[in-house]
Amino acid sequence: MFDKKRFMVTAALPYANGPIHIGHLAGAYLAADIFVRFLRMMGKDVVFVCGSDEHGAAITIKAKKEGLTPREIIDKYHVMFENTFKSIGISFDIFHRTSSELHHQTAKDFFMNLYNKGQFEERESEQYYDEEAHQFLADRYITGTCPKCGFENAYGDQCEKCGSTLNPTDLINPRSTLSGSTPVLRKTSHWYLPLDKYQVWLKEWINTGKLDGAELHDPATWKPHVLGQCNSWLDGGLEPRAMTRDLDWGVDVPSEIPGSDGKKLYVWLDAPIGYISATKQWAADHNRDWEPYWKDNDTALIHFLGKDNIVFHCLIFPGILHAHGEYILPVNVPANQFMNLEGNKISTSRNWAVWVHEYLEEMPGKEDELRYNLIKNMPEQKDSEFTWKGYQEVVNTELVNNLANFFNRVVVLTNKYYGGEIPDFDMEESFFSSSDPDMDTYFDSDIIHLYDMLSELHGHVMSFDFRASLKLVMEISTFGNQLLQLNEPWKIQKSEPERVAVVMNFALQITAVLAVVTRPFLPFASARMHEVLGMDFSEENGELVDIMGKLAEGEAILPAGHKIGEPIHLFTRITDEQVEIQIAKLENSKSASTEVALADTFVPLKPEISYDDFARMDIRTGKIIKAEKMEKADKLLVLTVDLGFEERTIVSGIAKHFSPDDIIGKQVTVLANLAPRKLRGVESKGMILMAENAEGRLMFINPDEDFPAGMTIQ
């Protein structure tokens, strides 16, 4: 991969309906940023693109809720994204947006191309239509009762209470959120991408890297969980996917296509094309040609994203690119897993998150401290965890005690002994080094040890192993601390100044190496080091190649006589108070949002019924006399209930809440005249009445004293 002429690097487009949190950074943006900065410093031709994903029903709904236009919503978040990413040091070459004219045109062209090639299947389906608002309804515009948990405000695509994935037609009592009316099913037609037809080549391409005889990537370099998830989908069989929707906020289906009225491109053909339009805009801004970056086989296309996006970028987008025919496919999709926060999943809706823009305000000047922690704990192979206590410990022990302290003591000693000038020394002079503790070493041979470390660092970055590469950076600092400790210049400066001169010169070369290699990880501290050392800190452009070349030759990076500046503290300690404030803030937001959630989830009253309606229900007391788990079902218990006059079988979905042994002998309340229904082959006659709280916890409803079975309830 590294032998490719140029690199096209993308980071997942953030959706413009909420701010960026640490999970986003750890999942995609930091990994991409390190990789790209490193490539630039290796002198590679690389373009790094991203942008706001600004279409779809969720944005129009949010706009409506807040009394704003969709345009106002996306403008707000686009600006916010730009500021956040810039402030935390994500070095996009361009941060574009899908609402731009250029993107609309690019996406339409792409659609037109596939259409003309006959790649689409046009299919009719029935979708809900709002007769008052005169439009088809996006899944998110339809609410109704969840068929699975009974929650009355489930969306057409998902129930936010039980988390099930739904189709709008699954909803009981569907309502349009536009007009409140009951939507009707109406025929509509859409263009589908026949992924089922791509299945064979996709499977081959993913697992062997081969496509049409060409070797495109090495699957051994792909992460196991990425391959695993792809194969899980492939083995389940791919199905055609609609590439268009009846939406009102998005990219129009090209008007020259019959039946395009009111149709918009669906996210599959919108967001990822955003990478391409971003590249076009970048090219136009810099008077460059965008096409080689997407169409030349000598380009390595790499997508950085979180695991929620794997299937999208490994199967659907490659399917689209290949259907078009002119585009290259990604050589790797190094998806990360998720980062948890203080023991819980990060959740936007429950406000359980560290928002990056808030962090930047509350912890000013501590960009690198956050970057360091997120990289150190990057969820590369499995979910990981961010804690404020861990943040404090890592900053104080690793950044302050190890790195900043090393830098500081070298600069202090240089100023003290040599008035801030890098000392000249005798190449024949020996000293101690931890690279070979048993014998004395010399400048030109030991400096190659630094080269070896950088070369190892390079290997880690190229295999997307950012945790390991960060660790290696810190080992360089430790190597420096060891050098000082083994030679103790403060003890021998009077007696052996020649030896101190080599040691200090070498120590200064290590600080120079650190100034350069920290840049992809800790760009802000890197800038401070450059300044103190009097090194040029301009563009990232081949400087790693430079210093590696020198080190390999046993040469110094900073020449003798070079003047450096005054000592500074690169990092300062995180206090207990700072940590406590952050933890308290999290806890507060949690309890606050729980209260809101509780208030929100009081299920609205159902329409009034008559006494007769009630009287038709036969509700009885009963007692569970037998309970066992249903085979091959996670949530079902098969209960035998004594109703006094008979025993009957009732299947109940409570296995997650109660174990069979615990509920035998339990008094229950049974809706006894409910029509029987078969569940997984077992006939269930009746239903156990349960109370449920906002968190989904279940409780039996029963007489509060021992009471005979079979008695009526009225």
Added chain:
RNA sequence: GGCGCGGUAGCUCAGCUGGUUAGAGCGUAGGAUUCAUAAUCCUAAGGUCGGGAGUUCAAGCCUCCCCCGCGCUACCA
């Protein structure tokens, strides 16, 4: 239930295609040192590698069964 990814020292994690006494950082204990933000350096203690069986001369790494965590998915009238 199915599929995928994980389960390694108190904590966070490394362990390449199976190969000698299983590693790192933090924490803990002892020692050295004072240039440095009470920082640094050295040493030590500490692990039935989720559990069980198997393949092999040899398994943390391979096979089978089971348990636990996470994700997707199915059943939950």
